[in-house]
Amino acid sequence: MRVSLRKPHIAGITVLKPIEHQGNRWPKRQARMFAATQEIFRAQQYLRKWVGKAAPQAGSNDSPSSRGALGSPKKEGTTSPTSAEAQSRWDNDQEEESPRTLLRRKVIRGELRELRSEFTDTLDLSIHVATWNVNGRRPPDGLELDELLDVENPADIYVVGFQEIVPLNANSVLIGDMGEAAARWEALIHETLVAYPADKESGGMEAQKNADEKLRGQEPGGDLPEGGPDSEAADDAQRGDDERGVENEEKKGGGAKAGAEISRGEDGRGNDAAERSSGGLPNGGSETGGTESAVGTGPEADGTSVDSTDLIETLEADWHADASAKEKLDRVEGERDLRAANGATRRYVQVASKQMVGVHVCVWVRKEIRKHVRSVQTSAVGVGLLGVLGNKGSVSVSLLLHESTLCFVCSHLTSGDAEGDESRRSGDVSEITRRTYFTRSLAEQQQNLPATIGEHDQRIWLGDLNYRIALPDEEVREAVKKQDWETLVESDQLRLEQNAKQVFVDWQEGKIDFAPTYKYCPGTDRYVGTDPIAEGEKRRTPAWCDRVLWKGDYLTQLKYGRAELRTGDHRPVKARFATKADVIVPEKLEALLAKLRAKADADEMNSRPVCSLSPQIVHLGDIRYGVPTPPQPLQIHNNGAVRAEFAFVDVGGSGPPCPPWLTVTPLKGEVAAGEVLEVSVSARVDSASVDVEAVIERENALEGILVLRVHGGGDHFVSVTGNYLPSSWGLRLTKLAAFSEPVRGLTRVDLGRVGDNDGEVKNAVTGQVSKEVAMGQTVPKEVIRLLDHLMQPEQAGGADSMATKDGDAAKGRSPENGEEAEDPEAAQAAVRESLDTGADFPPGTSGRTALAALFSFLAALPEPLLSKSILTAIEADFATAKREAVVLVEQGLVPSHYGMYELLMTSFAELLNRGAEKGLSSQALASELADVIFGRSGVKEDKRRKQRVQFVKQLLDDRTNL
């Protein structure tokens, strides 16, 4: 395909295209809009498929517990889950991740983003948020999360954040936790979410309990570790490590097989969750879940992260060694699924899980909305030791729910009640806000999926923010006793910092109507430090360390409170939100797309040039042979908004843009918007451009259609008409000779009636006799008049002119007759007019003019005087032809041309004889004559012309020598 499509194409389709590469005619914005709508067009066709598609398979592998069976691909020898593997598993329930859907989403979240409200409705949803600093403990036996998760009032989305999910010792900070603790907590959450309100006495539940016991088999007796690690000071870490060391010893003794089984099972889950969180990304940001809990994240993790592949392999080996354990687990899971299928439980699906050292967040959604959760991504930011380690920091989850983006930030901020610690905490928040980054694929970027916290529609920040109450210990304890929360809130560091615009500007927090959540003596309802003498504890002023804040138009807090779980030194805090998600309404989207299409069409139409022409018919009036008509104006009005390019084009697509008898100037050009351009149209008829007889057949009506193509704006037809004044020029000799009146009066009827006897002569007679007979009939009176004029003695100037240099004769350069010399064309036209009307020649008409007219007449004959067969003979064998010139001509002459030929040659011979003494040469005459008696073919080729001239000279010489 040519690059240039400007030339109108017959196919027509390309007409639209030039606009694209002519930016000046197609405003950039419109071009963009057009491109966007093109995308929309494409996306649109995917829509139905997408909307009409059955819900993705709600397979059992959605359940976190079954995801523990991740072993299958590993059994085949894979070491760690590859990103491809993760991708394929993700795709199982994200079937819509096809290029089409992607494109559609790009359009919806991209070009159509600002119009979202036009094609979405909102769906009411509830989010339950829980945050708990578990003080490095694992879930003790019998712990129930029902109260924390408010399961009697199920939410659509659960976001559970933990801090100190592992003890913050040097080991966990620097090497990382294998996700074991998190897996236990998640298992408990899952159980809580799926179990309620199942009949706890059912057999199914029993199987569950058995399985759960198995899962917890190695828990150190369910006892709370004494004096749990104090996470608040880094120098406590060593102590904590020592304590854990004891625990680890216990674990080893408790049955390596079971431990391995559990580790594997849970590790698999942890991995899976991490894969899910990065599943939208082909290159999966992180390959392993548990190991991401190393230190920091991203660039900060360089050099400090630990490759846990070896560990995983070890665990796998153990796992494979105990296939029977896996079978048991499978059976348990099968029962869970069965119960789910029986509708005995609600089903929740974990969609994200992320841990960094002690900070952990996991997100669960109701199975029904699982398929509407996409592009889940996590991010971890360490702001602890050295400003990067993970003992403090955040883990965040970003997800797209229907068309709304949600962000959950779970953080554990700098502790301490020393002066200035609150500023460090606020600094942590801004650092986390600054450094939290959700890696997005190109496709996701094109969907405007958020990469930072601030870009999300709805944001919830939860965690142990560690803000204290800025009042003396005694006052706090006194107020606590009186449950005077208002007084305490007034001095709450977070509120003070917020009021000072130091942190969480424009974020909201619900009314605090519960007791400070920190710091309790584990297992009791007693704040630490209540009885310092008896307990010897460090004094810790009670504080609301654990908080939930939010920012987002769609978020409304319904409940804000705490759960009385006494496992660690913090009480968990919970918040229930009502929210909304924008949900695409296919009908509305269709309607919007239709509207946009219509707009795109309208824009396109409006950006096309619109022109009109006046007049639509151009009348040229009377047209004489060989005389150009005065030009008539044709106006192109550009009525549109853009510049119009126009060109006259041929009807057939490839020929000249207008009939040969018309002259249109200019043939192409441009008209600026609102302007008018005048094109001139004139006609000049001669036998080369028009079949004159055909015109007379049409009752002298000359008509042509000009097609004016405005690029991108359609075609306009212009009729051009004229009235031909019949002339002797361009008619066949038979016709002309048979009509005795002046030709101007020749009508269609006459033309049909007269002069068709040429054939008869040919058929009836043979040889010379017939030619003699035909002679008198075939010499038109006009020729005789011209020759008469030429032969008059006083017109010897005609002969004179022939004596001049070759080619000058017809040009009338001789200045002898001043009146006439100004315009030989005009003089000739005057002579022609006299002949056609029967009038006398204009006075002073020179022989030269008469001769030029004669040559012009001969040139205009539709059939050349000497037939083509003669010309062929000359060109085939010039020597022979020249030698036998006379014979050749007499044999080759058309009968009706014989008389004319004889008369011409006789007259010219006489002229030559008369003018000999004046230097008139047969060469000069032959030169003129040769150009007009063989027709137009090859006249301009020197060699062919030379042969003709010599041949004609031979003819003349034969005559003059006689």
Add this chain to the structure above:
Amino acid sequence: MATPGAGGNLQAKLVLLGDMGAGKSSLVLRFVKGQFFDYQESTIGAAFLTQTVAVNDVTVKFEIWDTAGQERYHSLAPMYYRGAAAAIVVYDITNTESFTRAKNWVRELQRQGNPNLVIALAGNKADLASKRKVETEEGQSYADENGLFFIETSAKSAQNVNEVFYEIARKLPKAAPAPQPQGLNLNAQGRTQPKRSCCSTS
């Protein structure tokens, strides 16, 4: 030709043919702009309009050439139907002569030899039932005999106007020929077919 664009959308050249005054321009104007004028100026030329419709998962962008109906411009018609993917031949149900002319157009289109050309025969001015000269059955049976899609329309009342274009849009993808291997199609028609490589608007 219907030209597949990126993503499987089509661009289709559509030409309207029919006797002067049958209502070609009115049909197009109704379809494209939803307008109707009792006095519609006679088309001297070929108006070019575009309109996009979506049917059955496919978006079809019509590039419509609304031609002049006057007999004197008949010789120019091939320029417009050549390379077209679809044609709507329009007649006026109150005018027998226009039906005859419509049949001539159909013959001419069939002679021009694009077997994939989708031809619709539209009996327009269906609102003028009292002046009807061409019975529905006549149009229908002629269409049946010639494998055309037939429908009676009224640009004035908008009756069946969109339907004509949508029905064509539905038929186009089926009619569109499979892409030919390069180098085989060297006839005149092949040369005039736009290639999509550089026409693509994406």
